[in-house]
Amino acid sequence: MEQLARLMEEEKEDLYRYACYRLGDEAEAEDVLQEVFLALCDKAHLLAEVENMRNYLFRTLTNQCGMLLRNRQKRMEMECDNVEQLQVHDLVPQDFEQEFRMIDRLLGKIPVEQSEVIRLHIHGGRTFADIASILSEPLPTVKARYRYGIEKLRDGLRMNKLM
Amino acid sequence: MKTERDNERVDEQIVNLLTPKHAPRYNVSFSVPETPKRVSWWRYVRTVGVAAVVMIGVFFGTKILMPGEARAAQIIDRAMAELEEIGSCRIELTYKPTETGGPSTKVINTILRTERGYFSRQEIMEDSGQQTVYLYTPDSTKMWSDGMLNFATSRRNQQIDLVYWITLDVMGKFNENKKNLNIVSETDSEITIRNEKRIHEYNYSSDGVFSKVDGLLKSYSCRIKADDGFTVFIQSDRIDYNIPLTVDEITKAP
Numbered sequence: 397m398e399q400l401a402r403l404m405e406e407e408k409e410d411l412y413r414y415a416c417y418r419l420g421d422e423a424e425a426e427d428v429l430q431e432v433f434l435a436l437c438d439k440a441h442l443l444a445e446v447e448n449m450r451n452y453l454f455r456t457l458t459n460q461c462g463m464l465l466r467n468r469q470k471r472m473e474m475e476c477d478n479v480e481q482l483q484v485h486d487l488v489p490q491d492f493e494q495e496f497r498m499i500d501r502l503l504g505k506i507p508v509e510q511s512e513v514i515r516l517h518i519h520g521g522r523t524f525a526d527i528a529s530i531l532s533e534p535l536p537t538v539k540a541r542y543r544y545g546i547e548k549l550r551d552g553l554r555m556n557k558l559m
Numbered sequence: 560m561k562t563e564r565d566n567e568r569v570d571e572q573i574v575n576l577l578t579p580k581h582a583p584r585y586n587v588s589f590s591v592p593e594t595p596k597r598v599s600w601w602r603y604v605r606t607v608g609v610a611a612v613v614m615i616g617v618f619f620g621t622k623i624l625m626p627g628e629a630r631a632a633q634i635i636d637r638a639m640a641e642l643e644e645i646g647s648c649r650i651e652l653t654y655k656p657t658e659t660g661g662p663s664t665k666v667i668n669t670i671l672r673t674e675r676g677y678f679s680r681q682e683i684m685e686d687s688g689q690q691t692v693y694l695y696t697p698d699s700t701k702m703w704s705d706g707m708l709n710f711a712t713s714r715r716n717q718q719i720d721l722v723y724w725i726t727l728d729v730m731g732k733f734n735e736n737k738k739n740l741n742i743v744s745e746t747d748s749e750i751t752i753r754n755e756k757r758i759h760e761y762n763y764s765s766d767g768v769f770s771k772v773d774g775l776l777k778s779y780s781c782r783i784k785a786d787d788g789f790t791v792f793i794q795s796d797r798i799d800y801n802i803p804l805t806v807d808e809i810t811k812a813p
Contacts, residue, residue, distance in 0.1 A: 400589075404589035417579060422583045427699060499579075503577070519577075519579060553573065559573075
């Protein structure tokens, strides 16, 4: 338990940043982190068998965020229907809320499996090897998803004359 | 025609766009409470005490096999009507080993009813000076220990949820059982109803004093005896209804 708490302390900024930009809500991100911590505390006796605890933390967090997002998917879809196209000034956000909306709109244009790799790499600070372990995917697949995701974003931004 | 170099430059810009510059900071610590070398009285009593507060709810809702009592039933009917109008309530309790002494712990329970649901705050002040605050909202549960948030979840913790003891649902159950009330004393203005119950290894005996004027609970006491001889005495010091209170006030961090 103490080891888990220490690890959470060490990783909390990366975990929190990932959750914030995944969920778009600071309070909800705090709740999710606490839930992850408590859920892992509950099964602390099983954690000794986990090979890479840091990656396991992220896997638990991504699952938890995914569950929350699925629960509110309908609402999000309705909101997305009304989302206007990105404008040049949207690319210079002034606060977390604006930044989240910009990033969410950008990543919303590419497949989820690609955006998830990008989120874990850029927001969660994970290496591609870590991400391969977190998502249980081969390393080349993870790298390809990142590359294709960035390429699609590039094409989309150019098409809209934002780059 | 875009060159490879152009693409690399744009990709760098995209990564830069996706890199958070306004990420919120996370200030909550993850700490596992240290096991105290000597378990304090309150820590030992907490399981019992929590159950005892829940017992207030049980007090209202339990069927007691005693002859029917029309006057008590009228009081409960009146309480039902009064509760419709109550938006907030605060009950201050003292926990002690016996009625006459020992280390005491003060507990203040505050409840606010809103359109969103019930908000409940439990402030615990141990004799050692440690202060703990539990907050239950319709969406979440939080706990602060000596001012530091060290527990928060979007799930509600039903185990120590104190909200329901004053709710109409509970009073409704009480209403169904009003023919089976154990009235231990009565004056012109008050009526005392006793509930005795065994939960797990604990024997509880609770007395609730109700006003005959408005039917509301005016004071509460409870004696608990565990099979191993451990005892707890709980006494309400004060109960206030309809206190001026906002959601911001009840949910503020200590």
